[in-house]
Amino acid sequence: MQSIGLVFNGVWSHYAMATAPKYRDIYKLIYVYDLDNEAVAGLDALVIPFQSNQQELAARKEVIYTFLKQGKKVFVEGDSTADWLDAQWEDRPVNNYWWVENPNNPPVSETNYDHPIYQGLTPRQACWHTHGVYTRIPAHAEMIQANPQGDIISWQTHHYGGTLFATTLDPIVEHGVQQITHLDNYVDRLTEWLSGVKPTPGRMTIESGVYGEGALI
């Protein structure tokens, strides 16, 4: 049963991840223009991926906070705007090659491995690259990951009823892109934390039949 709503901007990486056989019974694609209370009813969690339409999210922020008020979970990755999230995200150059050029200086230097998403992950599995930083988070939030400069990469709060988790990592987009091969570890931990359902172990596969006329939209 699909129990996680993936707010979907028509972007292929979101689609590739959510329609992969490993995840398609767990994640429900919700086109951002269709995001309303009815669309999220009955779900346990919402995922708002990197490369989302921030304007449209701001226009529908009441849906997100009403969902949280019901004790549900919301996971936000990549960028965000203060128009709908009480935090300040700032862009930074993306370093995809730190592990080749400077492996002892990863973009995340501090991680709370007691958090259920990160339990059992190695440092490499807990950070591949970051898309910007948070220079301000709500006073009621706790830091989960930080970079060597002390900027916040991941944080969470229970202030809104359920749990709001935000990170500048981009596990959903990168897992869809499939150029980083260890992401099953992070995404499977994330999925289990969000839904209580553990995805089938092993590498994500792609089914070509859902591309083109057979697209699941």
Added chain:
Amino acid sequence: MVNALLISNNIAGLDEYYVSNELVQYTVCRITKDFDPDLTPYDLLVVPNGSDHVAMLKIKDKVRAFLDAGKALICSDGWFTDWVPGNQWVMDNSKRTIDIRYHLKTDRYGLFSDVDLNELTFSHGMSGWWACGYIRAADGADVVVEDTWQRPIIVLDEVSTNGIMLLTASGPLADVTFSGDREDALVKLYRNFLRRVQVKSRAIPVNAD
């Protein structure tokens, strides 16, 4: 001057890669719930990396009519819906990125005349950074670049419609890089195609660049 319509999914930073210049004038079309743009004033439709292919499917017939009028399309993204006439992008992760190599196949307009293909194959010594998946190309379309397994990665199609299409298997193209660089392979390839569109549309003389 090529008159281009840039489709924007409101993704942060997108507009910085497509800035009007001596070769092209961009009009940005931001996707909304009621997305239904008038394509007729334009020579070229640009659908960049990170686009909304649910929205594009809604205007599939309009795109077809636009191309049949002799116009041009650049899609440098993974179009998982079937809105591109004759060609379909398919995601695939069955091949290892470490084994990916690109090969030039049919380049009738010299799109790669000053482009180092290795820049698209390798970044920081590692392969497989640029494109994802492959294209099921239309019969008769030019496969400009194929990968290690002879799968189309860049397609130039002048047979499926009366117009011209440059399609990449989600490999990003740009008119200028984030740092303002125009000497990058993905910029040079993009601008070489713009020059071809310029010739085809007879917007300005061939050598006026």
